[in-house]
Amino acid sequence: MNIACYIHSDMASKHVQVPLERAGFDCERLQSEASLPRLIRRRSYDLILIELGTATPNHDNIFSWMNCRSGESTPIIMLSPMRNADLTALALDAGVDDFVITPVEPIELVARVHAILRRTTRRTTRRTIELAGFSIDRDTGRFSYSGVPIELTPREFTMAWMFFSTPGIYISRETIGRAIWGVDSKIAGRTIEQHVYKLRKKLQLGMERGVMIRTAYSQGYRLELCGEDQYLNI
Numbered sequence: 001m002n003i004a005c006y007i008h009s010d011m012a013s014k015h016v017q018v019p020l021e022r023a024g025f026d027c028e029r030l031q032s033e034a035s036l037p038r039l040i041r042r043r044s045y046d047l048i049l050i051e052l053g054t055a056t057p058n059h060d061n062i063f064s065w066m067n068c069r070s071g072e073s074t075p076i077i078m079l080s081p082m083r084n085a086d087l088t089a090l091a092l093d094a095g096v097d098d099f100v101i102t103p104v105e106p107i108e109l110v111a112r113v114h115a116i117l118r119r120t121t122r123r124t125t126r127r128t129i130e131l132a133g134f135s136i137d138r139d140t141g142r143f144s145y146s147g148v149p150i151e152l153t154p155r156e157f158t159m160a161w162m163f164f165s166t167p168g169i170y171i172s173r174e175t176i177g178r179a180i181w182g183v184d185s186k187i188a189g190r191t192i193e194q195h196v197y198k199l200r201k202k203l204q205l206g207m208e209r210g211v212m213i214r215t216a217y218s219q220g221y222r223l224e225l226c227g228e229d230q231y232l233n234i
Helices: 011-022 034-042 059-066 083-094 106-120 156-166 173-180 183-202
Strands: 002-006 026-029 047-051 078-081 099-102 128-131 134-137 142-145 211-216 221-224
Touching: 002 011, 002 034, 011 026, 011 047, 011 106, 034 047, 047 142, 059 142, 078 083, 078 106, 083 099, 083 106, 099 106, 099 221, 134 156, 156 173, 156 183, 173 183, 173 221, 183 211
Parallel strands: 002 026, 002 047, 047 078, 078 099
Antiparallel strands: 128 134, 134 142, 211 221
16 A cells, blocks of 8 residues: 655654555655645555644645645545644644654554554545536546536646535635645746636636635635525535
């Protein structure tokens, strides 16, 4: 099984990867936060290990990415030397499957990995969305309205999946940039507005179809069901 490891220091990486490799896992160390969403999209991993070090200046980017992984269900174990109940709760609410305080004994780490993999192999991964006449099939890459196919580019399809899988929830420009382009949002953000505009036009969003994408400068974008006051993850 393949494990993606985003771990900052060489010493911590060795402490994690050596026992896992001895247990039969293939571990790949990711070198940067920006590479995480990009490689997750391109390669198939059975588990993701993420370390939050005390020197990490800002954890918001990691949590934003986890909060909106476009339907992705690869389990995540977060490692941190910080014994902080608020941080643990934030991580678990963002979708982390286990939060492990480091340093951790190798035998315990391997056991936790096995336990998470046993649980998550029984999950049913969400692969389709039906909402307000729109239909999205993640396996085939098909998008349609009332049975009529709509041609989208791969990036447009990923963006549409993000919006339709989280109606009523604002998605920041930074999160969109990292999830789709895998780079810093200041770079990808120059084209995000253009892609949203093209998506609105292709899907003919508006009151007639009962769905729109609203823009808020400080919050990003969200999909709205026209006339609805409350939104649920369908």
